[in-house]
Amino acid sequence: MRRYKRTLLALALATSVVTGTAGWASGSAQRAVTGPPPGSDAWVEDRSLGRALPHPGTASAREVAGFFRTLSDAQQRVLVRRHPLVVGNLDGVPVALRYRANSLAVRGTSFDRLAVDGRQILAFDPRGRGQVAEVYGDLERARTVSVVVPGADIDAGTFDRANDPYGTPAGMAKSLRTAAGDGTAVIAWVGYTTPVGVGLDAATGDLAEAGAVRLTRFTRGLTAVGIPAPVLFCHSYGSVVCGLGARGGDVAVSGIVVMGSPGVRAGSARELKAPVWAAKSAGDWISKVPHVRFLGLGHGDDPTDPEFGARPVPARQVHGHSGYFAPGTDSLDAFAAIARTGGGR
Incomplete structure (x- = not known):
């Protein structure tokens, strides 16, 4: 019966996306930036x-x-x-x-x-809407490293916008670095083409698949120069990117934390081949997105479902979809503890 209900939800999701009768159809199609750097x-x-x-x-x-x-x-x-x-x-x-x-x-x-x-720009690609990675802390001397992987509507122009400090990867990374303290470094990584809005790009995995390739190479680049394997902090659609990268065991990471996730395209935490934590606020609109996959649409099981097997992260004090890194929240306290230990190493 449960599988039957999930199939019906998936069919409804597919219909709403194709016909444009629901919010999923309000985005703008994007072409992923791929391949070697310009020049x-x-x-x-x-x-x-x-x-x-x-x-x-x-x-x-x-x-x-x-x-x-x-x-x-x-x-x-x-x-x-x-x-x-x-x-x-x-x-x-x-x-x-x-x-x-x-x-x-x-x-x-x-x-x-x-x-x-004073800005430590670790990557900059002007193609498309622009991609950037910025470091907070001393990356070369850090005992532990974290990488923030964002979701939709983020690019080089919006990754550090001042009017949404904890809904941007720069704000998330700064907040996490402050909470985690000395000996840690945090990278705000906007290294892939994110969806715009909640359209078909956000409901499918095409941009995430391209992003997973870039994330894999990025993390391997860190370890190649002696940087500790990072913990990934993956927000919203960014968790799809992290999930796809981790399923093959290709991404060089010590742990994966997902928050406000629509799914990670995996059936269990074991498939991600790294320690996994998951957080979702009761007031997060992502709860209204069906956790299904059908005809390439949707991103699968809810990582906060106990059956998925991820370690739970408290999010009782989180407001909305972008408040997980806000100072004073139970989620940020938990994130900082994970960041300080490098995923429990």
Whole structure:
């Protein structure tokens, strides 16, 4: 009977999306940004060091890290100057070098606010709506690392908007870093094309699948340069990205925390191959989204369902869909404890 009811819900979801009779149909279709960083063609052709540079589309993060370890400081500076967008986005490049490259890459763009002194921009891709990753804390010396993966309506222009501090990855990351304290670093990662609104993109997994590939490479790039495997804090549609990346065991992580999740495209926490925590506020509108999958629509079981097997995170003090990182909430206290221990290592 339960399976029958779920099938009927799934059919209703599919019908509402296709016919546009429900809120799911109010979004705007997006094309995922994929592939190597902009400027890669010039990078591949560059022989200024007297040898080939690692191919941005095929070299692993470990291979990139190994290549950069062979370079002198002067050679590194040459590459930063000639190819800031590639160096700044190439996973496996040393952290400090990526900061330097991205400080150059953002200047003169519509996102030049990111070049303000003191900002630690770990990735910047101006294509599409823009993608960015920013670090809070000392990433190179941190004992534990966390990565915030956002949901819909987030890009390089909105990831740090001031009027919604705890509904943006920058605000979430800052709040988590403050609560977790010294010895931790938190990365606000807007490294994939997010859905706009709650349309078909949000109901399907296409953007999440593309995002999972980018998240996998990003986390492997951290570990390739000696950064601890991070805990992922995945909000809303971002939890779909994390789930798809983790199901294959490809993402280099020490734990996964999902909040306000529509589902992670997995039938149980065991499928994610890492410790999993889940939080959902009673007042979160995501509770109205059917936790089903049918004809590619929907994202599956509710991670907060006890049968899913995730460890519960309290969210009694959370307001709405974007209040999980608000100071003073029980959810933030729990998140900070997870971040401090690196997923319990």
